Amino acid sequence: MVFFIAFFGAAVGGFLSLILNLIYSKSFKRAWIIPALTALFTASAAVIDETYGFFAILGLFGLLVLLFLGGFFYRILSDIKEKIAEAKRKNVSNFKIFLWLVLSSLLLVTAFAIFSFGPIAIFGLFFLIMLASWLAPSTQGTFFKLQQILPTSKIRSLAMGLVEIKGNVVAKQQIKAPLSKKNCIGYYYTEHRISRDSEGKKQYRLISAEENYQPFEIRDETGSVTVIPDGLTLVSFSPSAERESGDRSYTEYALFGGEEMMLIGAAAEKGHQVVIEKDTTKNILAISPFTKVSQWNKNRPLVQSALTFCGVAAFIIAIILSLPYTFDGHTLTLMFNHSPLLSWLIR
Numbered sequence: 001m002v003f004f005i006a007f008f009g010a011a012v013g014g015f016l017s018l019i020l021n022l023i024y025s026k027s028f029k030r031a032w033i034i035p036a037l038t039a040l041f042t043a044s045a046a047v048i049d050e051t052y053g054f055f056a057i058l059g060l061f062g063l064l065v066l067l068f069l070g071g072f073f074y075r076i077l078s079d080i081k082e083k084i085a086e087a088k089r090k091n092v093s094n095f096k097i098f099l100w101l102v103l104s105s106l107l108l109v110t111a112f113a114i115f116s117f118g119p120i121a122i123f124g125l126f127f128l129i130m131l132a133s134w135l136a137p138s139t140q141g142t143f144f145k146l147q148q149i150l151p152t153s154k155i156r157s158l159a160m161g162l163v164e165i166k167g168n169v170v171a172k173q174q175i176k177a178p179l180s181k182k183n184c185i186g187y188y189y190t191e192h193r194i195s196r197d198s199e200g201k202k203q204y205r206l207i208s209a210e211e212n213y214q215p216f217e218i219r220d221e222t223g224s225v226t227v228i229p230d231g232l233t234l235v236s237f238s239p240s241a242e243r244e245s246g247d248r249s250y251t252e253y254a255l256f257g258g259e260e261m262m263l264i265g266a267a268a269e270k271g272h273q274v275v276i277e278k279d280t281t282k283n284i285l286a287i288s289p290f291t292k293v294s295q296w297n298k299n300r301p302l303v304q305s306a307l308t309f310c311g312v313a314a315f316i317i318a319i320i321l322s323l324p325y326t327f328d329g330h331t332l333t334l335m336f337n338h339s340p341l342l343s344w345l346i347r
Helices: 004-024 032-049 050-089 093-116 119-135 137-150 289-320
Strands: 161-170 186-196 202-213 216-220 223-227 242-244 247-254 260-270 273-277 286-289 326-329 332-334
Touching: 004 032, 004 050, 050 332, 137 161, 137 260, 137 289, 161 223, 216 260, 216 286, 223 260, 260 289, 286 289
Parallel strands: 223 273
Antiparallel strands: 161 216, 161 260, 186 202, 186 247, 216 223, 242 247, 260 273, 260 286, 326 332
């Protein structure tokens, strides 16, 4: 039983690490530290008394819910404006934006329902989170999904339509990046307002975004092709320059010549010349450093395994938390036949 309690303590610790990273942007060089500490804490409590072990798990899970809701409410409210602005910039349909807003509202309602209906509402919350994430406009998500499906084409033998190509980028005309002042093919530049919460932690809210790209070519060992950059999105670029001044934060992402990139867009013939432009069907023209694409493909199996583990652990934890129990001071009795998640199986 001690091992069983320690296992669920580690699972809750894994969720704590995930929430601290995704919502509060707190990451640890050794990701196993928090699960190890929570497993040690719950196991120590269980060694003293198994009942204390269960209470330790309940306490940790309560902490997890509080951290999640506190950060979640703030993030989802402050991000709505940014998502709408990004969607309009990328010409996402108003219907899809409306669906995303409706689901975001349902997320808030479901989160409040947790306090009234208990663990059952947690499943609804996670389901809506996944659905909202799927519907939320994200060029990065589309890019990485397509690069798994599309074969990497050689430029000399490009077929018309949606293509994926890899090569070095070059441009005859370059511009100066606004923050680093370096010559570049194009840039995406943002300005955020900085505020602080009650604990003094910085919070960033987007005020404005500016982008400017020059036509460029991408070359591989078979040839080169011109890219028309209207609607181009930079995917997984590291900031080329950052600066904070007062209550403002400025970030620049720049595309420099000579770097090896992967590009997804539509090959089309214009003026007896093949060019790459934005694909109107998939609504994508995106470029990413090839090293970042390789890293994403390498880490994807690990991420899928982690998500599977978290999903199974969440299901088991929800079952445990849904179990009514009695405690007479010495004996803990779990009533499986009264669980809202299991009663329909036991009938």
